[in-house]
Amino acid sequence: MKGGSLTARVLLFASVWAVIALVAIAIVISQLYRAGSERAFDDLLRAHLNSVINAVTINEDGRLSGNPQLGDLVFDQPGSGWIWLVEPLGELDSPRLASISIDAGTLASPPVEDLPFNERYQRSYSAVDVEANQLEVIETEVELDDQGRAARFRVAGNREVLEAEIAAFSTNLYLVLALFGIGSLMVNAVAILYGLRPLDHARQALGRVRAGEAQQLDGSFPREIAPLVGEINALIEANHRVVDRARMQVGNLAHSLKTPIAVLINESRDMAPSHQKLVRAQAETMQAQVQTYLDRARIAAQRGSVLARTEAAPVIERLVRVMAKLNRDLDFATDIEPRDAVLAMESQDLEEALGNLVENAAKFARQSVIIRLRTVPANEGQRPMFRIEIDDDGPGLDEAAMREAMKRGRRLDESKPGTGLGLSIVEEIASEYNGSVALAKADLGGLSARMTLPALITEA
Structure with a gap:
């Protein structure tokens, strides 16, 4: 699931889209629920207002009379924030009628100039009662008889109850959508991983080809990637x-x-x-x-063959055994790490290049030659490489002589047999495989020939 992985990209895109979609759905549903709840709250207050109007009249004494029964006990609970209130207007001389919930308190009313009545001769506004409840008030004025005597009718509902219901719904909504989102992401991950599994099979098949275990990509593949x-x-x-x-x-x-x-x-x-x-x-x-x-x-x-592969350790050890027999007066040693190193090159090319370097080392060595193999530390994105070092305890070369020795046909010691082509041949073989050859001073005191070669990449 690396940054460059197709699986990671699809999972990331699907996850981001799912999160955005669920957040948008949560916001939309929450807003729709709020709008519907507020509309229902207002309709309930208007229905209570009509019930109060229908229940109140002027009696024979010219006073307000009536006992509205709204079917909700909250109007009988002091401090509940649910209130109905009838107040006389103009020439009507009568005490007010009010629900038990307001007791002797009152509700502030904004001036009509600031908040006029609508076409239904009603208006709504917010208020605060003596218990500091946030109220939503519906108000109207009605003539109660043919003499023009009128009263102001008001019904108030506790808006905190509405907000609590909306908050509870939103909390449950977010919880359900979160659980649904987590489940959807898990299902998407499983579906994507299962859907992309044939690509992993193709990668493994190509790895077997590169490792020399198969001659072609074998297996059954979906029709989408079968042509590939x-x-x-x-x-x-x-x-x-x-x-x-x-x-x-x-x-x-x-x-x-x-x-x-x-x-x-x-x-x-x-x-x-x-x-x-x-x-x-x-x-x-x-x-x-x-x-x-x-x-x-x-x-x-x-060079471009995906089947070029050579296990380095057997080639090195076989060459050392041959050279030890030909040079019985020299001590040949190996230091191979890792033992399972596999090079992306043909075995005969490795044998020829390595043979030239070991032969040169044997010509000039006094007592010992050592062949090492190490992994070359690589930066991210670079191909893995191995370095083979052939060190001897001979006289060695200075910097100028090392540069001269790499030239084709140059022999620095005419007393030794050869054509002067050995190092240049090695350099050409290494360069054809995108490797390199360099000379340096050996820890043994002589010359160190260092050949860097590409490692076999077994994963596609």
């Missing part, structure tokens, strides 16, 4: 054909040049000593250079 798998298999098959054709052409060329060069070398034996040395040396140099370029062509043909 088919194209990869076709590419692998085409790569096989290119490599086989290059190997065949290299072999043909080697055979065609091997005999003429061998004839030149043999014929030089019958020449005069002055010419024999020159012709033989040039023929041997030509033979070495031809082999170098043939190897280079073969390496170039195989």
